[in-house]
Amino acid sequence: MRIILVCNAGMSTGIMQLKLQEQSKLYGVDSEIEAVPMAEINEYLDGTDAILLGPQVRFALNDIAKMVNNSIPVIAIDIQDFGLMRADHVWKVTMEAIEKSRNGK
Numbered sequence: 395m396r397i398i399l400v401c402n403a404g405m406s407t408g409i410m411q412l413k414l415q416e417q418s419k420l421y422g423v424d425s426e427i428e429a430v431p432m433a434e435i436n437e438y439l440d441g442t443d444a445i446l447l448g449p450q451v452r453f454a455l456n457d458i459a460k461m462v463n464n465s466i467p468v469i470a471i472d473i474q475d476f477g478l479m480r481a482d483h484v485w486k487v488t489m490e491a492i493e494k495s496r497n498g499k
Contacts, residue, residue, distance in 0.1 A: 395425040397488060398438045399471075400458075401448035403431045410448075410471070413481030414488075421485070435461075442466060444492050446484065449473045467491035 397414065399407040407429040418425040430438050432451050435458065444467045447455055452470035459468045469491055475483050 395423060395492070396442045397425060397427045397444045397446060398435070398442050399427065399429045399446045399448065400432055400435055400451055400454075401429065402450050406450070407446075407448050409479055410446075410476065410481060410484065413479055414485055417481050417485035421489075444469065444488050444495075446471050446488060449476050465495075467495050 395418075399411055399414070401407045411427050411429040414427045415425070418427065428438060432454065435445075439462060445458060445462070447458070447468065447470045449471065455468055455470050462468065467488070469488060471484055472487075474480070
């Protein structure tokens with residue numbers, strides 16, 4: 395499973411990236427989770443199962459969803475979840491969105 399975290403410069407999501415990797419290990423999910431800057435998002439789309447947007451780029455949600463033809467979940471991380479680094483909740487929301495996407499719901 396591949397998840398990309400998008401922010402302005404690819405740095406502020408670094409801590410969330412590490413915490414999501416911990417969740418992945420906790421649940422035994424083989425995953426690749428990368429923090430990427432908004433300007434480079436196109437380089438990371440192949441094979442991506444979900445795109446998570448940091449609060450500072452949530453304005454781009456609709457544009458990114460169109461970019462991927464709504465084929466994968468594009469999720470704006472809740473501001474409180476991001477600020478408090480609640481990776482457990484972000485992981486749950488992401489896994490639910492991926493499951494719905496794969497089941498065509």
